Amino acid sequence: MNTPAHLIFGIAAFGKPDRPATLWAATLGALAPDLSLYLMGAVSLYLLRIPPNVVFGELYYSDAWQTVFAIDNSAILWGGLLAWALWRRHAVLTAFAGAGLLHIALDFPLHHDDGRAHFWPLTNWIFESPVSYWDARRHAGIVGPIEGAASLILGLWAGWRIRHWGWRAALAILLFLQLGITSIWFRMLF
Template identity: 55%
Template sequence: MNTPAHLILGLAVFSRKDTPRVTGASAVGALLPDLSLYVMAGASLFILQVPPDVVFGQLYFSQSWQTVFAIDNSFLLWGLVLSFALWFKARAGAAFAGAGLLHLAMDFPLHHDDGRPHFWPASDWIFKSPVSYWDSLHHANWVAPLEGLMVLICAGVLFRRFQRWPMRLLALALLGMEFMVIRSWLLFF
């Protein structure tokens, strides 16, 4: 799934009205599995001036990048964080880990040839799904509208839950970013 979709879904499922720590933790947990990609790709593209085809055709699949992705996309590590949060009755920690696990659960079936080793450190195996969220050669033309509908519903949930405009504006911004990304994927891929 696209990162804005992960954020809005994580917030819809794990945020709580009048509990900013839990809401913030759910946003961070939803973002964290993708953050390394943004940092590494952003530094490579904009600071090091590496061409995009090298970043996404070579570096993305390199052992060093895949090791980072294995760590921040591991069901086992996120499950450990959730276990500790539940053990210590840390609501914000549980929201953080829950949103991270939800992110992974939504990504797992939607990556055809660009998946992550979700069971690291126990295994380096990568599931090669027949379905992709971005590649129309692997049914993205079906997945993207469903993802858009889910995000629209989640935005509605956030609008009902949060009566103040800062959170509503965040939901609208994420919704707008999601639809721009979906449009781009479908136009170019």
């Protein structure tokens, strides 16, 4: 899934309007599994001036990058953190870990040849889904609009629940970004 959708889903699922810290935690948890890609990609592209085809065609699939992705996308680690947070009844950590685990659960069926080792450290196996959220050859023209519609519904629902204008503005920005991405998939379909 696209990162704005992950943030919307995480906020909607784990943010509690009466506990602002859980909104921040859900947002950060939903972002965390993608953060390493953004950081390593930005450093490679903009500081080291490595061409995009090398960054996304070679470095992305390198053992070093895949090791980082295996750690921050491990359902085992995120699930353990969520279990501990639930056991300790820690609402903020539950929101963080829950949103991170939701991110991973939603990514798992939507990556074909660019998936992550979601069961690290038990195994480095990577599921190759027949469906992709971005690859038109793997049904992205169908997945994209579904992702956009779900994001719209969850974003509006979260905005209705969350009364703070700042959070509503943040959700509106995320919806704008996600629906912009979705419009690309609609153009591919029709």
